[in-house]
Every structure is written in structure tokens, then in C-alpha cells.
Amino acid sequence: MDLGPVELTDYDDAVLSIVERVPRGRVTTYGAIADALHDVFGGGPRAAARVMSQHGSNVAWWRCIRSDGTLPAWLLDEARQAWLEEGTPLRPSGAVDVGRALWVPS
Template sequence: MTAPGPDPEAYVEQVLALVEQVPPGHATSYGALASAVGWGGPRRVGAVLAQWGGSVAWWRVVRADGSLPPSHGLEARARYREEGTPLLASGKVDLRRCGWWPEAPEDAGAR
């Protein structure tokens, strides 16, 4: 992964710290996390989770429309059932009912 900005380690830590805050049964979007961190975009957040997200609840981060990347479907859906995460008939996460929107970390300006 190329450097996401002035401090790549801080960026990764900020993204992972936000994901750790998403409560069970809730979800947020890649874009919401990127906005809270203050730089990088949804794809960069996805890259962080793909590379370093194994220790956090990565399944609680979805696309803005509530959908998942195809590779996440089976495992994520099992976790949604365990947590009682509301889903739409389409299989997407119902972000209107369970959306969690992060605030910027206090040190987000220290890039």
C-alpha cells in the first residue's frame, strides 16, 4: 500500500480505532470513516481494512448503499445474524436502522 498521506501509520491507527467503536448490530460506511479521519477516501479505508483489519470488526463497514464487497458476503452475513444487524430484503445492511456515524478522532488534525 502506498502512503495514504503525511503519516501512514497514524492513518491506519485512526481507521482501525474508529472501526473498533462501531457497536455490535450496527454498521458504518467506508466513506463515513474516511470523512471522520479527514483525509483519504473510501477506497483507502477499504485498503486499510483489507491489509490490517483482521483484528477489528471489519464486517461492520459497508458501502454507502449498505452492500458488501462480494468476497465478504458469507462470513459477514453470519456475523450480522449473530449480532442482530438489520438487513434489507436485498441482503444489504439497513443503514437507516443501524447506521453508526463516527466523529473525527481528536488527533485527526495532527497529520
């Protein structure tokens, strides 16, 4: 039995590696990740989100956000701090300016 780290599916790896490629000060979205992986793995935004909910803690999770520039309430305080630190383009509301900050996986 492998009692080591939680087993990651290929899909999990794919999602996490995309997040790892997001440059400092930029973001990507669950939808963008889903689009990039759909042809190979299928799945939609929720599938990508699920991966982040389970494994996000070991990557720059604040760089993977909703299409409206936010994250769930319980993550917003921490995320904002990170966004400010790395100079992520924000909107007056405090949400990320997705139009300016979006990085699309290629």
C-alpha cells in the first residue's frame, strides 16, 4: 500500500501543472483550464475546481480564480493579500481585473 502523498490522477496533475505555470501577478480561471484540458480529459470548470479544492494548498492557488475575478468568501482575504503583493491587476471592487490579468494556458 502506498501510504505516501494522496494519489493524484493524471487529470489532477494536468490541472496543477497549469496553475504552476501561471506567472506571478497574473491569473487563470477554472473555465480556461477546463477548456485547455477538455479535448484530452473531458470535464468542465467544476472538475478543475474540484482539483483545487483538494490539492490547491500546495500551489499558488490564488492565481486560479472564477471567471468574475473572485474566489469563495472564505478565501478572499488571503487571496487579496497575495494579489496585492504580486501586483495583480485589481478592480475598484477588489476583484481581479480578469481582462487585464488573465493568463491562458497554451
